Each structure stands twice: as structure tokens, then as C-alpha cells.
Amino acid sequence: DIQSSDVDAFANLVGKESPRGVLVKVPMLRGRIMALNGVDVDKVKIPADGAWVLRGDRGLTYDARQPENATLTEGAWWPQDYSGEPLVSFSAEEGKAIGLKLGDSVTVNVLGRNVTAKIANFRQVEWETMGINFVMVFSPNAFAGAPHGWLATLTDKQASTADDARLLNAVTRAFPAVTTVRVKDALDIVNRLVAQLGTA
Numbered sequence: 001d002i003q004s005s006d007v008d009a010f011a012n013l014v015g016k017e018s019p020r021g022v023l024v025k026v027p028m029l030r031g032r033i034m035a036l037n038g039v040d041v042d043k044v045k046i047p048a049d050g051a052w053v054l055r056g057d058r059g060l061t062y063d064a065r066q067p068e069n070a071t072l073t074e075g076a077w078w079p080q081d082y083s084g085e086p087l088v089s090f091s092a093e094e095g096k097a098i099g100l101k102l103g104d105s106v107t108v109n110v111l112g113r114n115v116t117a118k119i120a121n122f123r124q125v126e127w128e129t130m131g132i133n134f135v136m137v138f139s140p141n142a143f144a145g146a147p148h149g150w151l152a153t154l155t156d157k158q159a160s161t162a163d164d165a166r167l168l169n170a171v172t173r174a175f176p177a178v179t180t181v182r183v184k185d186a187l188d189i190v191n192r193l194v195a196q197l198g199t200a
Contacts, residue, residue: 001028001149001150001151001178001179002025002149002150002151002152002175002178003149003150003177004147004148004149004150006175006178007025007150009174009175010150010152010171010174010175010178011023011025011152013170013171013174013175014152014154014167014171017166017167017170017171018154018156018159018163018167020156020158020159021154021155021156021159022154022155022156023152023153023154024132024152024153024154024155025150025151025152025153026061026063026067026132026150026151026152027061027062027143027148027149027150027151028059028060028061028148028149028150028151029059029060029061029110029111029143029146029148029149030057030058030059030060030110031057031058031060031108031109031110031115032056032057032058032108032109033053033054033058033106033107033108034107034108034109034114035105035106035107035116036098036099036100036104036105036106036107037104037105038105038107041054044098046097046098046099047097047098049097050094050097050098050099053094053097053098053135054098058108058134058135058136059134059151060108060110060134060136060137060138060143061134061136061137061138061151062137062138062139062140062142062143063137063140064078064080064081064082064139064140065077065080067137069126069132069133070089070123070124070125070137071123071124072089072121072122072123072124073092073121073122073123073124074092074102074121074122075089075102075119075120075121075122076120076121077089077120077121078120078139082139082140082141083141084141085117085118086115086116086117086118086138086139086141086142087117087118087119087120087138087139087142088106088117088118088119088120088136088137088138088139088142089119089120089121089122089123089136089137089138090106090119090121090122090123090135090136091122091123091124091125091133091134091135091136092122092123092124092125093124093125094125094135095119095122096122100119101119102119102120102121102122103118103119104118104119105117105118105119106119106136108136110143110146111146111147113146115138115142115143117138117139117142120139123137132151132153154167168180
């Protein structure tokens with residue numbers, strides 16, 4: 001995570017080191033799903049393929065605008081100036097796996113505080129792209145004033161391995177608490193593992 005106090009300096013550094021790159025940054029919180037429609041998750045029967053969504057803490061974010069990589073399958077995004085009850089956009093596949101539908105409520109615990117939000121829409125999530133994706137995206141008013149970090153991705157299709165290394169070194173020197181991952185390396189590892197499984 002990038003600390004809120006560092007996010008502007010981080011963006012400036014990345015812009016200087018990678019002027020061709022496209023930086024996307026989103027607020028990042030962590031929370032645990034506590035209840036579905038007011039029923040404690042420990043008392044809800046969930047199919048095995050959806051159980052992972054309810055285990056442990058999840059990364060959460062909020063956004064006034066529909067993310068560019070989000071394709072809605074049901075429902076509608078909230079207005080940019082929305083100020084009503086908290087709303088949430090849920091990943092369609094995971095939402096259906098745990099039996100959710102439009103209008104249902106999800107209660108999450110964030111920083112020791114329970115927040116209940118109504119499902120306003122479902123969206124298709126392409127997990128395999130390794131882009132920034134979340135099971136849940138909330139309306140901004142759900143976490144108004146809550147401290148949080150930031151998550152960021154940088155895309156530069158023209159960057160060489162040397163360019164990547166130079167940028168990663170610059171970020172590590174300036175922001176030693178920020179964890180950096182070269183997505184291409186992560187994808188290569190995943191592809192090798194999949195290939196090994198296919199030949200096992």
C-alpha cells in the first residue's frame with residue numbers, strides 16, 4: 001500500500017521516471033464480510049466455490065465513477081455526487097456464487113466499524129488481467145473520513161526490462177515501505193505453474 005501522505009509524491013516520481021506510462025491509483029482499505037442480509041456469515045450456507053470471499057480480510061475500495069475496466073452485468077452505477085445510503089458494486093461471479101442479488105445488503109467490518117451497504121450492481125471482473133480489481137467497490141460515502149492507503153499500477157508497453165528495473169529501484173529508494181511487483185514476472189510464474197500442472 002502507498003500511504004495517503006505519500007501518494008502525490010509517488011505519482012510525481014513515477015511520472016518523472018516513466019513519462020510514457022499510464023498510472024492508475026485507487027484507494028485501498030481492508031475489511032471482512034460480517035453479514036449478508038443481516039445474517040451472520042457463520043450462519044449462512046455458502047457453496048464451496050464462493051466460500052473464499054467470506055474468509056479473512058478482503059481488499060476494498062470506493063469510487064464515485066464506474067471504473068473503466070468494469071462492465072456491469074446488472075444494475076446501475078451511482079451518481080458521482082451520490083450521498084444516500086452506502087451502496088456497493090459486487091463482482092458478478094462471486095456474488096452469484098454466494099447467492100446475492102440486487103438490493104441485498106452486505107455488512108463489512110473496516111477498522112473496527114461495521115458498514116452495511118446495499119448491492120446496486122454486479123460487474124464482470126477479469127481476474128486474469130492482473131489489473132486492479134476488487135470483489136467489492138463501494139460508494140465513496142460508505143467510508144467517508146476513514147484513513148486508507150492507495151494501490152497503484154503503471155502500464156508502459158514500450159518499457160524495457162532495464163526501464164522497469166530503474167523505475168523499481170527509484171521507487172524503492174524513495175518509498176521503502178511500498179511493495180513493488182513487476183506484473184510480467186508474476187504472470188510468467190503463473191504461466192509456468194499452469195504448464196507444469198498440464199504436464200503432471
